[in-house]
Amino acid sequence: MRRILPALTGLLLAGSIALGDIQPGSVAYVKVADAPLRDGTSLGGPTLATLALGTPVQVLEMDRLRARVRTQSGQVGWITLRQIQEKPPAAGSSGLGTWVREDRSAAELGTAASGRGLSEAAVELARTNNISPAVVDSLRRQEDLAASISARDIDAFMREGGLNP
Amino acid sequence: MKAPRLIAPAALMLGLALLLGGCETTGSSDGPLTTTDLGGLVEAGMIIAGRDADEAARGGRAAQAIAGATTTVSPQKERELGGGLALQSVALVGPVHPDQELQRYVNLVGRAVARNSSRPDVPYTFTVLESPEINAIATPGGYIFITTGALRLMEDEAELAGVLAHEVAHVSERHLLQMFRRQRWIDAALATGAALREDAAQYGEMVGAGQEILLVRGHDRNFEYAADRQGTEIAALAGYDPRGLQRFIRKMGQTRDRPGGWLSTHPSASNRLDELEKFLVTHIPDAQGARVQDRFRQRALRRLDPATSALMDDVRNAVGTTPAKIY
Numbered sequence: 001m002r003r004i005l006p007a008l009t010g011l012l013l014a015g016s017i018a019l020g021d022i023q024p025g026s027v028a029y030v031k032v033a034d035a036p037l038r039d040g041t042s043l044g045g046p047t048l049a050t051l052a053l054g055t056p057v058q059v060l061e062m063d064r065l066r067a068r069v070r071t072q073s074g075q076v077g078w079i080t081l082r083q084i085q086e087k088p089p090a091a092g093s094s095g096l097g098t099w100v101r102e103d104r105s106a107a108e109l110g111t112a113a114s115g116r117g118l119s120e121a122a123v124e125l126a127r128t129n130n131i132s133p134a135v136v137d138s139l140r141r142q143e144d145l146a147a148s149i150s151a152r153d154i155d156a157f158m159r160e161g162g163l164n165p
Numbered sequence: 166m167k168a169p170r171l172i173a174p175a176a177l178m179l180g181l182a183l184l185l186g187g188c189e190t191t192g193s194s195d196g197p198l199t200t201t202d203l204g205g206l207v208e209a210g211m212i213i214a215g216r217d218a219d220e221a222a223r224g225g226r227a228a229q230a231i232a233g234a235t236t237t238v239s240p241q242k243e244r245e246l247g248g249g250l251a252l253q254s255v256a257l258v259g260p261v262h263p264d265q266e267l268q269r270y271v272n273l274v275g276r277a278v279a280r281n282s283s284r285p286d287v288p289y290t291f292t293v294l295e296s297p298e299i300n301a302i303a304t305p306g307g308y309i310f311i312t313t314g315a316l317r318l319m320e321d322e323a324e325l326a327g328v329l330a331h332e333v334a335h336v337s338e339r340h341l342l343q344m345f346r347r348q349r350w351i352d353a354a355l356a357t358g359a360a361l362r363e364d365a366a367q368y369g370e371m372v373g374a375g376q377e378i379l380l381v382r383g384h385d386r387n388f389e390y391a392a393d394r395q396g397t398e399i400a401a402l403a404g405y406d407p408r409g410l411q412r413f414i415r416k417m418g419q420t421r422d423r424p425g426g427w428l429s430t431h432p433s434a435s436n437r438l439d440e441l442e443k444f445l446v447t448h449i450p451d452a453q454g455a456r457v458q459d460r461f462r463q464r465a466l467r468r469l470d471p472a473t474s475a476l477m478d479d480v481r482n483a484v485g486t487t488p489a490k491i492y
Contacts, residue, residue: 032285036402042453044281044404064448065398080402082283082395121362122248125369131256138261139251139292139308145265146272146290154280157273161322162455163404165277 021086022059028067028084030055034151035084036164037077040068044164048077054089117143238342238355240306244288245361247306249372250379251290254310257380259296262313262469267293270464271329274322275309278330281402282395284337291329299417302379303332305341313469318416322457325465326403327410331396338395340388344378345371383430393437394444406454411441 022028035055036047043065051057057069057079066078118140126136155165255261262268268291275291289307296312303309309332311325319325335341345351351371354361361368378384384392393410401407418434431437445452 032283034280034285036281038402042451043398043401043407043449044454080281080398082281082399083285118248118252119245119362121245121360121365121368122252124362124365125249125372126252126256128365128369129253129256131252135252135255135260139255139290142261142268142292143288143290145268146276146288149269149272149276151280154273154276158277158403161404161457161460163277163457164402 022062022067022081022084024059024061026059026086027056028059028069028086029088030057030079030083031085031089032083035079037069037071037075037079038164040066040078045078046164049075051079056088057084238305238339240287242355242361243339243342244306246355246368246371246375247304247308249368250304250375251308251310253372253376254302254304254308254379255292255294257376258298258300258302258310259294259312262293262295264293264468267465267468270468271311271325274326275329275333277403278326278396278399278405279333279337281399282330282333282337287336289333289336299420301328301332303335303341304375304379305336305339307336309333309336315413316465316469318420319413319461319465320458321406321409322461322465323400323406323409323455324413325409325461326400326405327396327407328413329396330400331392331410333399334392334395335384335388338388338391340384340392341375341378343388344384345374348374380430386432386436389431390437390440393441394448397441397444397449401449401452401454404454406456407445407449407452409456411438411445414438414441 030051030053033053035051037049037051038045039048049071051071055071057067057071060068060070060076062068062081066080067084068076068078069084070076118136123136127133158165271293272289272291275289279285279287279289287307289309291309291311293316294310294312297314298312299315299318301309301311301315309329311328311332315328316325319328342355345355351374354364354367354371361371383389393414397407397410400409414434414437418438
């Protein structure tokens with residue numbers, strides 16, 4: 001798993017991962033809000049740290065799914081290739097905020113602050129198609145349930161199951 | 166997920182996923198592919214891991230031909246489209262299961278794998294639907310459904326994680342949006358700044374087209390294989406046994422009594438198993454991870470049918486076949 005592959009080969013073998021020019025020796029940037037940096041003992045090994053959106057990392061080596069990187073503070077670990085990119089993310093281009101800031105009609109959402117909520121168009125279409133209001137309500141309850149689950153809840157759930165938060 | 170019996174709703178979801186999957190290719194469809202082109206195409210989900218460069222390039226060109234533009238779809242439009250598809254799916258597949266503890270459990274499993282995806286920030290909403298079909302569906306914007314029929318086929322949390330991760334991959338890679346790019350009018354409508362709600366008739370047609378893909382025709386098979394691979398990967402990243410999805414697909418393939426659902430909208434189970442095995446051998450050779458059997462039984466199976474589940478536990482205990490290891 002830790003074989004060092006030429007950058008292009010790594011890119012092709014990475015399947016649906018868009019790597020751009022990421023290769024050993026290059027600098028890459030975290031493209032999601034919270035990216036786990038793992039110890040690398042297995043694909044889903046223990047998490048050493050959580051890297052914030054836009055964090056620059058030095059790529060030390062790559063395998064087919066991950067890169068071993070060093071942070072500016074000197075911490076070394078493995079990160080999935082799906083969560084880094086070649087260029088710094090544009091301001092507001094990722095993270096939960098994207099769902100609100102880029103959404104010019106966010107105010108229409110039932111819970112606009114989280115970017116959740118069925119749109120007026122969806123509810124109106126359901127009405128047109130004679131879908132019961134109870135169906136709409138049931139899905140709204142599911143959205144509320146999902147919104148009530150915090151990152152801390154997920155961490156605790158994963159630890160309880162012997163997983164790697 | 167493509168369980169054996171996903172019915173039309175599953176196909177619908179798949180279609181939606183494709184619709185949302187607009188890639189942001191920047192290159193021309195003519196001339197040599199640049200690394201940027203390739204990256205965008207790879208993101209389009211057209212390249213199968215482990216294939217050679219030529220095939221990758223061909224896949225890229227195909228994706229570009231389909232995309233044909235530099236359109237991007239805003240998260241808002243993705244969610245707006247997905248909401249319509251989600252409501253149609255509930256209406257067509259089955260009602261939302263009333264047990265909120267079960268729903269919370271499935272959301273926790275789904276979020277655990279989604280945080281390792283390429284788009285962990287999508288407001289994923291996981292929902293168990295009451296239906297004997299073996300099916301799982303994902304719409305753009307993160308509405309993901311799994312039927313009680315699919316849950317009953319599972320034996321541990323790693324299988325559930327694998328199936329949910331497959332659906333997360335459809336969403337995070339915008340597979341349905343990419344499928345929609347083949348329908349130019351939809352692509353054009355999604356590219357404009359106008360909110361979808363401003364043309365109700367057009368919005369209804371879009372949702373109908375998505376339904377057809379998710380519940381009837383299914384996604385492009387390459388998207389399905391890609392979702393199997395990525396789902397397996399992100400479940401493993403969470404610490405789950407990477408073979409959970411594979412086990413589920415195998416069981417699904419052996420189910421013949423329930424038509425529709427995953428089996429009807431996805432490539433054959435044998436082809437999926439072959440593709441997945443290649444991926445596992447080459448990409449996750451040192452596979453290890455948790456299956457989490459007891460928690461799945463207690464928080465999922467037992468809640469589907471409390472009396473039957475308790476009886477089965479009693480029988481297992483009586484004959485001494487209950488697995489000693491919980492996770």
